[in-house]
Amino acid sequence: MKSNFNQLAAQRRSIYALGKNVTATPEEIYQLVTTAVRNSPSAFNSQPVRAVVLFNQASNQVWEIVAEALAKVVTDPAAFEQTKQKIASFRAGIGTVLFLTDTASVHKLEEQFPAYADNFADWAEQAIGGSQQAVWTALAEQGIGASLQHYNPLIDDAIHQAFDLPADWQLRAEMPFGSIEGPAGDKEYLEEKQVFKLIK
Template structure:
């Protein structure tokens, strides 16, 4: 007969380094142009973060376009002009314009896009899962965007995530000569941190989570 000795669980402190990094990521709505880091270094940081991010079936559906200088300004001019026809009053448009100009005041913008040709190919190749590939591509976008955002924050670069698609999609594709199968999903203006992030509220954990044992 064998005797088994059951030991009590040993208490240990979990590593919270990743949580510390995640908590650095905040929406910075006052980005500036006072960055000393090289443009190529920013691009490499973001590219590395995107390539390190998982996607369903390793489909790698995330695409990114990096806008600096005049190209960055051009994007937000496009947004401002396009929104003028959507805002009902001049006063409301002035408020909208102030918001757009705050993004334009930043150093650059990352456009996030999904390669729909890859999504449609997967739908054809794996019909059993066809209804899921668009959703899985969106999940890949979210992971990649967050990883870039955290990486920027870890280097004291402020950013926010904006969604002026789909009303600017065609204008942006034409302006920056983007492939027709790249679908715009988000815009991330970034720059030096010229103003603090706002307060962040958290919902009650008992309403958000359930633990079953």
């Protein structure tokens, strides 16, 4: 069975060699991201996902914040040099998407539906995962490379302050993106029988 979706999903890979050779405008990419997030599912249609799309100096500032935060916790000079090189590869792209959860909406649902209260935080994580997958695949369809990074909560306070984000928006991940300047590495898969089961 042919599936365009599965072809696109396979095209979505972690790209670490990013560049600025992208013809799409910031406005076009912003529209791509917002549409992908809006069309992603969430429990009770709660729509707890928030996304901030940063370009130019704003995007660079994310990675400056990351570098400053890691400089305080990575004490080995050799390890920190590798860390700086990795961060430089993210800064080399044209932008960054910040993915956040609106915790106020999660708490509101916990109050409205107490029988399900223990689940809403998990369901919000599922929603943000779906949005990340959708955005990443949409970027890949346009020939734009990306990867998903998780420097939160180490950078949370500085990110909120730098971009004046609502206190209820909890940072969950950072997605640097740009032109694909080098291929993704080989992807290894677990054996099918370890992962799947067909019952007829």
